[in-house]
Amino acid sequence: MKYIEHGPGTGADTLVLQEAATPRAGAHEVLIRVAFAGVNRPDVLQRLGLYNPPPSACPYLGLEVAGTVEQVGEAVTRWKAGDQVCALTHGGGYAEFCVADERHCLPVPAGLTLAQAAALPENYITVWANLFAGKLVSAGKSVLVHGGSSGIGITAIQLAREVGAEVAVTAGNAHKLEICRRHGATHLINYREQDFNDAVAEATDGRGVDVVLDMVGGRYIEKNLRALALDGALVQIAFLEGSRVDIDLLPVMLKRLNVTGSTLRARTPQNKAELIEGLRAAFWPVLEQGRCLPLIHAVMPLAEAGRAHALMESSTHAGKILLEVAPA
Ligand SMILES: NC(=O)c1ccc[n+]([C@@H]2O[C@H](COP(=O)([O-])OP(=O)(O)OC[C@H]3O[C@@H](n4cnc5c(N)ncnc54)[C@H](OP(=O)(O)O)[C@@H]3O)[C@@H](O)[C@H]2O)c1
Structure with missing residues (x-):
């Protein structure tokens, strides 16, 4: 062959x-x-x-x-x-x-x-495993999906919307954000033009989101903890910008956060x-x-x-x- x-x-x-x-x-x-x-x-x-x-x-x-x-x-x-x-x-x-x-x-x-x-297979099983199998995302929950226009991102947007969750995304340009919107994302954040923490705070009246699905890592990790609401969960599926960081974990304690992730x-x-x-x-x-x-x-x-x-x-x-x- x-x-x-x-x-x-x-x-x-x-x-x-x-x-x-x-x-x-x-x-x-x-x-x-x-x-x-x-x-x-x-x-x-x-x-x-x-x-x-x-x-x-x-x-x-x-x-x-x-x-x-x-x-x-x-x-x-x-x-x-x-x-x-x-x-x-x-x-x-x-x-x-x-x-x-x-x-x-x-x-x-x-x-x-x-x-x-x-x-x-790869995208739907990964998104299922990380957002749904453990029941993190369901009707009424809010999710921030980084890399919203990626194969994984588009899948996460669609499946989260399907169950009645609200989806915010980050992406690197307006064209990608428009594609995310067409697939069900309601809060569009161009991370090159806007700090995603400011955008999430504005979209949620300061409450934060219930779940962050992250593939970026690096400097995003501490910012993700900041973006989460009480009892929220950070789900790490990749570390495109690195997995070693020096961060303040106090929000994990104060907001009772869950930090998790997996690799398929x-x-x-x-x-x-x-x-x-x-x-x-x-x-x-x-x-x-x-x-x-x-x-x-x-x-x-x-x-x-x-x-x-x-x-x-x-x-x-x-x-x-x-x-x-x-x-x-
Ligand atoms: N844990 C698991 O089981 C599992 C399984 C499959 C895939 N993954 C991971 O999920 C991610 C998405 O996979 P995919 O196949 O859907 O890939 P993909 O389509 O290439 O998506 C990667 C996205 O990440 C964004 N991005 C942000 N920061 C980046 C950086 N520093 N370098 C490169 N891209 C960056 C890019 O969007 P912008 O241009 O908007 O920044 C791009 O759309 C990958 O990191 C992959 O390794 C994990």
Whole structure:
């Protein structure tokens, strides 16, 4: 099969198509003929050598795919050859074939294309795990989503709005903020022009928000604590500007704050399976009714994975970037 090879710590232009043996599904796995693969920021970090995949993972890039089941392992009960699925992979999605745990596959929601389905697993499972599985976000709550126009951000806005929460976002320009507004954000903060603490205080009459979903870290961490209301929660899903800071934790005590976070990839297969079940029950019917659909910014051929990474690194995109492998 063809797959995308990358060297550790390399530039986007070094991503190249190579040939490798097609993997076979293990007992509880399915082999997927990939139609589309999602591009995610963790792929970029892995290519740069800043994010090491777990030792058990496939070393190739690619955390999510959609396609057709080609072969199933001998103990697989949920899927058969020919089924169309989207899947969270343990690496290896930038390829013509990819294996996935049978529990980490989901049916393509009725009415969605394979391209749309490929945009779901990583973002929807991450947002489900961090905002909904622990019941942090529900009707009447307020959420501040940093990086509102990212794949994760657009998903968080839509799912939070779907359950009746109010959403504020930060983004780096007016165009991105307009996209956030169209997906349901009601408070738009251009962080290059306005301090987000001032904007949150103004939008909430000084009360603060119930939840902050943050991928920036660094100097944002102390400001996030300031932006939270009593009993609020800071949820950290990445540290684009660093995880080491010298901050005053007094607000944690005074406002009874929760500081939490998680990373999807490090979870056990069983834990991922439970999250996927929860997500499917709560939001697959919503997708099938045509709501909370993923925003796809660009689709590029697998061979142009380097261009897709360069686009993501430019941060000029809004929503998902996909690789087209072999549309079914
Ligand atoms: N914990 C988990 O399980 C998990 C799973 C998946 C992804 N993630 C993380 O979630 C984040 C979003 O992922 P994604 O795939 O949706 O990526 P993405 O679309 O590239 O989003 C990154 C966003 O962060 C914003 N940003 C703010 N400060 C930045 C900085 N210093 N450098 C780069 N971007 C900055 C950018 O928007 P502006 O231009 O508006 O600043 C950009 O839209 C990533 O950090 C990723 O690592 C975490």
